[in-house]
Amino acid sequence: MKVRKFLLRLADIYSFVQKVFKHFFFPPYEGREILRQCFMVGNKSLFLITFTAFLAGIVFTKQSRPSLASFGAESWLPSLVSQAVIRSLGPLITGLICAGKLGSNIGAELGSMQVGEQIDAMEVSGTRPFSYLVVTRITATTLMLPILVVYADVVALIGSFLMVNFFNNSSFLLYFNEVSENISYLDIFSSLIKSAFFGFAIGIVGCYAGYHSEKGTTGVGKAANTSVVVSMILIFVIDLLSLQFTNLFRR
Amino acid sequence: MTSQHVHTASARSAHQKNGNVVVSVRNLKKAFGDRPVLNDVNLVLYESENLVILGRSGTGKSVLIKCMVGLIRPDSGYINILGKEVFKLSPKELNELRLEIGFSFQGSALYDSMTVRENLEFPLKRNLGIHDSKKLHELVMTALDDVGLQHAVNMMPAELSGGMKKRIGIARTLILNPKIMLYDEPTAGLDPITSTEINDLILSVREKYHTSSIIITHDISSAKHTSDRIIGLVDGRCKIEGTFEELRNAKDADLEPFFNY
Numbered sequence: 001m002k003v004r005k006f007l008l009r010l011a012d013i014y015s016f017v018q019k020v021f022k023h024f025f026f027p028p029y030e031g032r033e034i035l036r037q038c039f040m041v042g043n044k045s046l047f048l049i050t051f052t053a054f055l056a057g058i059v060f061t062k063q064s065r066p067s068l069a070s071f072g073a074e075s076w077l078p079s080l081v082s083q084a085v086i087r088s089l090g091p092l093i094t095g096l097i098c099a100g101k102l103g104s105n106i107g108a109e110l111g112s113m114q115v116g117e118q119i120d121a122m123e124v125s126g127t128r129p130f131s132y133l134v135v136t137r138i139t140a141t142t143l144m145l146p147i148l149v150v151y152a153d154v155v156a157l158i159g160s161f162l163m164v165n166f167f168n169n170s171s172f173l174l175y176f177n178e179v180s181e182n183i184s185y186l187d188i189f190s191s192l193i194k195s196a197f198f199g200f201a202i203g204i205v206g207c208y209a210g211y212h213s214e215k216g217t218t219g220v221g222k223a224a225n226t227s228v229v230v231s232m233i234l235i236f237v238i239d240l241l242s243l244q245f246t247n248l249f250r251r
Numbered sequence: 252m253t254s255q256h257v258h259t260a261s262a263r264s265a266h267q268k269n270g271n272v273v274v275s276v277r278n279l280k281k282a283f284g285d286r287p288v289l290n291d292v293n294l295v296l297y298e299s300e301n302l303v304i305l306g307r308s309g310t311g312k313s314v315l316i317k318c319m320v321g322l323i324r325p326d327s328g329y330i331n332i333l334g335k336e337v338f339k340l341s342p343k344e345l346n347e348l349r350l351e352i353g354f355s356f357q358g359s360a361l362y363d364s365m366t367v368r369e370n371l372e373f374p375l376k377r378n379l380g381i382h383d384s385k386k387l388h389e390l391v392m393t394a395l396d397d398v399g400l401q402h403a404v405n406m407m408p409a410e411l412s413g414g415m416k417k418r419i420g421i422a423r424t425l426i427l428n429p430k431i432m433l434y435d436e437p438t439a440g441l442d443p444i445t446s447t448e449i450n451d452l453i454l455s456v457r458e459k460y461h462t463s464s465i466i467i468t469h470d471i472s473s474a475k476h477t478s479d480r481i482i483g484l485v486d487g488r489c490k491i492e493g494t495f496e497e498l499r500n501a502k503d504a505d506l507e508p509f510f511n512y
Contacts, residue, residue, distance in 0.1 A: 117358055117360040118363070121360035125378065126347070126349040
């Protein structure tokens with residue numbers, strides 16, 4: 001019975017994703033609402049991303065420095081930090097912050113709309129709630145995550161530079177010259193594509209959980225909780241898969 | 252009609268007098284898992300008629316009207332609205348039909364992140380493509396005037412009382428000029444005075460918008476106030492049909508408690 005339920009859920013998720021693509025590619029398009037959602041995504045998570053990315057840059061640099069110093073390789077610090085930040089740390093921090101902040105928000109918002117029959121009200125008034133509520137949010141998270149990741153990378157590198165400057169009195173230009181020399185286009189593009197998948201996962205999971213929320217206040221809580229937990233797990237899975245895939249090109 | 256369905260003589264004559272059928276439900280069945288909710292429901296709604304569906308909680312009243320607008324798919328049976336078979340329509344055709352039907356939800360279902368104005372503008376912008384602010388303002392204020400709540404135009408749903416929410420919910424459906432109104436428990440959770448105001452509003456909506464309405468309720472005073480005809484829904488079946496007086500005199504075992512309450 002549990003297997004049957006699981007398979008039915010998988011089929012439901014599959015048809016949900018299929019519906020998202022169908023509504024995304026075929027009119028009517030929701031350009032204005034997508035822009036509004038993009039603004040909301042950026043606005044909601046910008047402060048947290050700035051704060052965590054900045055701290056992560058400082059902490060990572062401070063922790064890595066003694067290890068490199070013991071090999072006399074302190075000058076490799078910008079190279080190490082930049083690769084770590086751009087390949088993994090930046091996208092992961094941004095993805096996890098957004099999963100917590102946006103995933104729960106989307107899940108709870110759509111969940112409470114479902115519980116309050118607001119989605120049904122849109123449906124019966126012919127206003128196509130799926131396009132308006134679901135497709136716009138998924139598009140916004142997918143588009144905005146790469147932008148937020150670039151921002152987080154820059155902030156983390158600034159944090160790291162401040163640490164390097166504090167210990168070594170290194171100049172800004174020298175530091176960022178080291179950084180740029182050690183980052184390849186593959187690093188940047190793989191990081192951006194990976195973050196788009198993170199955004200897609202956060203959007204899909206949040207919208208699915210909210211849109212299929214059970215009636216009652218517990219349903220809203222469950223939708224928010226599911227959104228965060230499942231999207232965080234998916235972020236790590238996507239990160240692993242992306243690493244495997246990118247390594248094929250590195251060889 | 253089922254063999255158990257009591258169809259009074261005056262109800263029949265009222266049908267003949269009323270004319271065009273705008274909603275027709277035939278042999279409708281719906282079960283959730285092993286629990287049957289609608290069990291061979293048959294009914295018709297005539298043009299300009301107010302039909303009340305009276306029954307206890309859990310008898311499938313709300314499920315019935317949600318089937319009518321395609322929110323719930325029945326297991327079997329037919330629903331014909333304004334000459335269209337609801338479950339044979341494409342999504343686009345169903346959306347077009349839905350514009351002809353106003354649905355007033357039990358909990359009002361106002362979009363709580365929007366002001367009253369935005370709630371009313373939303374279907375106009377999305378369905379009719381009206382974006383001219385002057386025109387929008389005019390239509391919104393007219394709809395609010397019809398429900399007596401022009402002053403609430405810039406309020407948020409959280410600031411409104413239960414009765415005000417119901418009125419705004421009705422105004423939001425009226426703004427698209429529907430031909431049919433479906434009211435799901437319009438007086439549930441309201442005090443008697445506000446309930447009477449909502450009942451009066453239902454009658455005035457029919458007068459002004461020439462709508463035909465199905466009113467789902469378990470409130471006997473609302474049924475008395477608003478109905479031309481009442482159908483008693485018992486265990487997912489239309490058990491008895493007639494005017495308020497006829498049903499009261501029929502002394503049906505399942506519906507009598509409503510009249511004695």
